[in-house]
Amino acid sequence: MNKVMIVDDEPLVREFLKLHFSQNHLDWEVADEAMDGQEAWEKLQEQRVDLVITDIKMPVVDGMELCRRLSQTDQPPIVLILSGFDEFSMAQGAIRYGVHSYLLKPVVKDDLIETIKQITDQLERKSREELAFLAMKNISKDSQSQVVKQFLKALVSDSSVEIKALYPLVFRLKVQLIETEGMIMVLDLHEDQLAMKGIPFSDKSIFRFILNQIASELSEEGGGMGFVFLDEEQNTCILVTGEDKNHIKQKCKLLYEKISSVMLTNTGVTVSGALGSFESELFQLQASYQIASRNLHYRLFLDGPTLFDELTLLNEQPRLTALEYTMSSIQFALLDHNEIVYSMAINQYVDKMEAYSVSSILKFGIYLIRRLAKGTNEHRGEVLERAYRHLQKNSQQTSVQWTNESTLILFRETLGFFTSGRNEEPNPVSEQDIVSRVKAYIYAHYSEPLSLALLAEKLGISSGYLSQIFHKTVQESYIKFLTRVRMEQAAKLLKAVPPEKVYDVSDKVGYVSVKHFSHVFKQHYNMPPGEFQEKYMSTQRGN
Numbered sequence: 001m002n003k004v005m006i007v008d009d010e011p012l013v014r015e016f017l018k019l020h021f022s023q024n025h026l027d028w029e030v031a032d033e034a035m036d037g038q039e040a041w042e043k044l045q046e047q048r049v050d051l052v053i054t055d056i057k058m059p060v061v062d063g064m065e066l067c068r069r070l071s072q073t074d075q076p077p078i079v080l081i082l083s084g085f086d087e088f089s090m091a092q093g094a095i096r097y098g099v100h101s102y103l104l105k106p107v108v109k110d111d112l113i114e115t116i117k118q119i120t121d122q123l124e125r126k127s128r129e130e131l132a133f134l135a136m137k138n139i140s141k142d143s144q145s146q147v148v149k150q151f152l153k154a155l156v157s158d159s160s161v162e163i164k165a166l167y168p169l170v171f172r173l174k175v176q177l178i179e180t181e182g183m184i185m186v187l188d189l190h191e192d193q194l195a196m197k198g199i200p201f202s203d204k205s206i207f208r209f210i211l212n213q214i215a216s217e218l219s220e221e222g223g224g225m226g227f228v229f230l231d232e233e234q235n236t237c238i239l240v241t242g243e244d245k246n247h248i249k250q251k252c253k254l255l256y257e258k259i260s261s262v263m264l265t266n267t268g269v270t271v272s273g274a275l276g277s278f279e280s281e282l283f284q285l286q287a288s289y290q291i292a293s294r295n296l297h298y299r300l301f302l303d304g305p306t307l308f309d310e311l312t313l314l315n316e317q318p319r320l321t322a323l324e325y326t327m328s329s330i331q332f333a334l335l336d337h338n339e340i341v342y343s344m345a346i347n348q349y350v351d352k353m354e355a356y357s358v359s360s361i362l363k364f365g366i367y368l369i370r371r372l373a374k375g376t377n378e379h380r381g382e383v384l385e386r387a388y389r390h391l392q393k394n395s396q397q398t399s400v401q402w403t404n405e406s407t408l409i410l411f412r413e414t415l416g417f418f419t420s421g422r423n424e425e426p427n428p429v430s431e432q433d434i435v436s437r438v439k440a441y442i443y444a445h446y447s448e449p450l451s452l453a454l455l456a457e458k459l460g461i462s463s464g465y466l467s468q469i470f471h472k473t474v475q476e477s478y479i480k481f482l483t484r485v486r487m488e489q490a491a492k493l494l495k496a497v498p499p500e501k502v503y504d505v506s507d508k509v510g511y512v513s514v515k516h517f518s519h520v521f522k523q524h525y526n527m528p529p530g531e532f533q534e535k536y537m538s539t540q541r542g543n
Helices: 011-024 037-044 063-071 088-096 109-137 141-157 160-173 191-196 201-221 245-267 282-300 310-336 339-351 358-373 380-395 404-415 431-445 452-459 463-474 478-494 502-508 514-525 529-542
Strands: 002-007 028-034 051-054 078-083 101-104 181-189 227-230 236-242 271-275
Touching: 002 011, 002 037, 011 028, 011 109, 028 037, 037 051, 037 063, 051 063, 063 078, 063 088, 078 088, 078 109, 101 109, 141 160, 141 227, 141 236, 141 282, 160 452, 181 191, 181 201, 181 245, 181 282, 191 201, 191 358, 191 380, 201 227, 201 236, 201 245, 201 380, 236 245, 236 282, 245 271, 271 282, 282 310, 282 358, 282 478, 310 339, 310 358, 339 358, 339 404, 358 380, 358 404, 380 404, 431 452, 431 463, 431 478, 452 463, 452 478, 463 478, 478 502, 478 514, 478 529, 502 514, 502 529, 514 529
Parallel strands: 002 028, 002 051, 051 078, 078 101
Antiparallel strands: 181 236, 181 271, 227 236
16 A cells, blocks of 8 residues: 655645555555654654655745755655645755646646556556566576577577566666677688588587677676677677777677687687677667678678778678679579579589688588578478588588589589478568558657567568568668657657656667767757756756
């Protein structure tokens, strides 16, 4: 039951309020009463209440001084002022001390009932949040870490079901994944080395596990240099955050150098890494991951361990783009059972190899079968393993002179393990209707954890398709639209009377971290939220 203290120097007012609560608010208990602010203050040192209803004009200590004192306590109660004085300066003072509402005497019964209902709802929300937070705190640190890892994996994989389930947990744990900016770094083994060492396909997971453990330990040793997790391909991924782009890049380079050095010393296997894009929004990390994953493919053209990013590989970009185009042609030809297109595409693929060494054949061959395995619905692991074994065994035959022609024969044999995939049905709903529904959902739920994957799932379409048509129709990306809506709502809340605290506004518009919210708000309005609020209040006082 919620508890209220009534503070008023008029006995009739106190009796009226006690009767009002007993008749209209059965979930409330009048815990105590006081004749002035000093008496109330002394009693509140001995007991805790949820709500203080106070007059302003009282002897000894007035209501405004009581509000000031309460605002400076660790867990202040909600304050409701009932006053016969309709003065702007008093209302401004009440706002400054975080008073919930300011009602004029004589009190209108319906107004009082509605105000108490709002306060009750606020207390219930707070209670639910505290219970959830306590439950989260009781989870071990290892379990909390697993929640974060699984969430990041779901995020970069665009797994809407897991994002939907895990984001509320991450939100409750108050894990600040991004404060200002972040970047995904992807690390992977040189699989051609493992194949040449005779490591069977089934044992590669052991080496991936070792890499992930090394990355996790070194990241923790560095004072939490990043959040380490595995993607769906069992590649080690690291979310690296920092104050600015240079800081983040330096952290990535330092981490990569340490991890690759320890991995080489312990296993004799080298590691390459790749950097994604800088992102300031949590749900844009998938874009950073996709760029990093693509950049990792540049190792097809270079020997030795390297940390790749787009700026250092400008000369190689056309080669990778052409290779990806050819790879897509092979996939489509297999799906359509088009032997002519397939034959041309596989020839073009082999032509793009500059050398026909065993290492190069293994690199291009493994890339080929991994890409095709993604389109295999059934027995994916079995098909991939059989294709890998065939490639591994036959590429190292000393009796074969590797040329364009012999490589082509090997790749054709290897691809024989794959079959065609599925066809997707067209979506009958118009693009305009889809975008309208998405915008309406964002306006209604901007304060909740939202992701493109979640919205796509609700509409029964792919997130890639939704991203494409949203950008085409609205002329801005989904994440920019969501951020703009959140910032506009934040500005309204900061202008509210009584004013909202910045951390409350941050929470109400869907941000876990106040620092991250402030960073995004400053980018949008060219000033921090606190300064924005103060400027607005100063303007109002001037009017």
